[in-house]
Amino acid sequence: MADVVFFHRVTQRYYKGPQILREASFRLGEGEMMFLTGASGSGKSTLLRLIGSLTRPQTGQIAVLSQNISQLRRSEIPAFRRQIGIIFQNPSLLAERTVFDNVALPLVIRGHSGADIGRRVRGALDAVGLLNKEKAFPITLSGGEQQRAGIARAVVATPKLLLADEPTGNLDPEMAREVMQLFMRFNQIGVSVLVATHALGLIRHLPYRIAHLENGRIDIQSADDAAAPAIAEKLI
Ligand SMILES: Nc1ncnc2c1ncn2[C@@H]1O[C@H](COP(=O)(O)OP(=O)(O)OP(=O)(O)O)[C@@H](O)[C@H]1O
Numbered sequence: 001m002a003d004v005v006f007f008h009r010v011t012q013r014y015y016k017g018p019q020i021l022r023e024a025s026f027r028l029g030e031g032e033m034m035f036l037t038g039a040s041g042s043g044k045s046t047l048l049r050l051i052g053s054l055t056r057p058q059t060g061q062i063a064v065l066s067q068n069i070s071q072l073r074r075s076e077i078p079a080f081r082r083q084i085g086i087i088f089q090n091p092s093l094l095a096e097r098t099v100f101d102n103v104a105l106p107l108v109i110r111g112h113s114g115a116d117i118g119r120r121v122r123g124a125l126d127a128v129g130l131l132n133k134e135k136a137f138p139i140t141l142s143g144g145e146q147q148r149a150g151i152a153r154a155v156v157a158t159p160k161l162l163l164a165d166e167p168t169g170n171l172d173p174e175m176a177r178e179v180m181q182l183f184m185r186f187n188q189i190g191v192s193v194l195v196a197t198h199a200l201g202l203i204r205h206l207p208y209r210i211a212h213l214e215n216g217r218i219d220i221q222s223a224d225d226a227a228a229p230a231i232a233e234k235l236i
C-alpha cells in the first residue's frame with residue numbers, strides 16, 4: 001500500500017513554545033482511514049497543520065500525496081492544498097456569504113461549472129443535514145451547524161485526502177455518529193481520512209488504526225486490518 005502521509009523522524013517546536021513532536025514517525029496508507037488521539041495540547045492540530053503544509057517542521061521528512069513537503073515551493077502550495085480537504089477545529093466560514101456560497105468556494109476556485117457546483121454543493125449539504133440552510137448566513141447557524149457546513153466545504157471537491165480536526169466537538173451524539181459515518185463512506189470510495197478526535201467512545205469500536213500522540217511520539221494502535229473492510233461495511 002502506497003503512503004498518502006509519511007512522517008519520518010519529524011521534530012516540531014513552536015518558537016519559545018513546547019516541543020510538540022520528537023522524531024515522530026508514522027504513515028497513513030492510500031485509502032486508509034485513521035484516527036489521531038492525544039490529550040489537549042499534545043499536538044494533534046499541529047500534526048494536521050504539518051500535513052496540510054500550513055506549518056513547516058524543524059527537522060525530519062514529511063511526504064504527502066507523493067510530494068516531499070520540504071521541497072514544495074511557496075508557489076506550489078496552493079495546488080498542493082487543493083488535493084486535501086481540511087476540516088478545521090474552528091470552522092472559519094465567510095460571514096458575508098451564505099452557507100451555499102461558503103461550501104461552493106472550493107469548486108469556484110477550481111473552475112467548476114454552475115450546474116456542477118449546484119449539484120455538488122447540495123449533495124454535500126444533504127450529507128451533513130444542512131440542505132434547508134443553504135441560504136442562511138453563518139452567524140445565524142448554531143455551532144454544530146457551522147461545524148457541519150465546514151465539513152461540507154471540505155468534502156465538496158472530493159479531495160484525495162481528508163483531514164478533520166475534532167469535527168464532532170460541537171455535535172450531539174447522534175449527529176457525531178452520523179458525521180463519523182460520513183467520513184467512513186468517503187473512505188469507502190477511496191478517500192484517505194485522518195480524524196483528530198477526543199471522542200474515544202465513538203471510535204473505540206471502529207475498525208481503524210489509531211495514532212496516539214503523547215510526549216512528542218506517535219504510537220500506532222492497530223485495528224484488526226483483515227476484518228476492517230467487512231466491519232466498516234456493516235457499520236455504514
Ligand atoms: N502558533 C503557536 N505558537 C506557539 N505555541 C503553539 C502554537 N500553536 C500551538 N501551540 C502550542 O503547542 C501545543 C500543541 O498545540 P495543538 O493545538 O497542536 O494541540 P492539540 O493536541 O490540537 O490540542 P487540542 O486537543 O486542545 O486541540 C500546545 O501547548 C499549544 O499551546
Ligand SMILES: [Mg+2]
Pocket residue numbers: 044045046089165166
Ligand atoms: Mg487541536
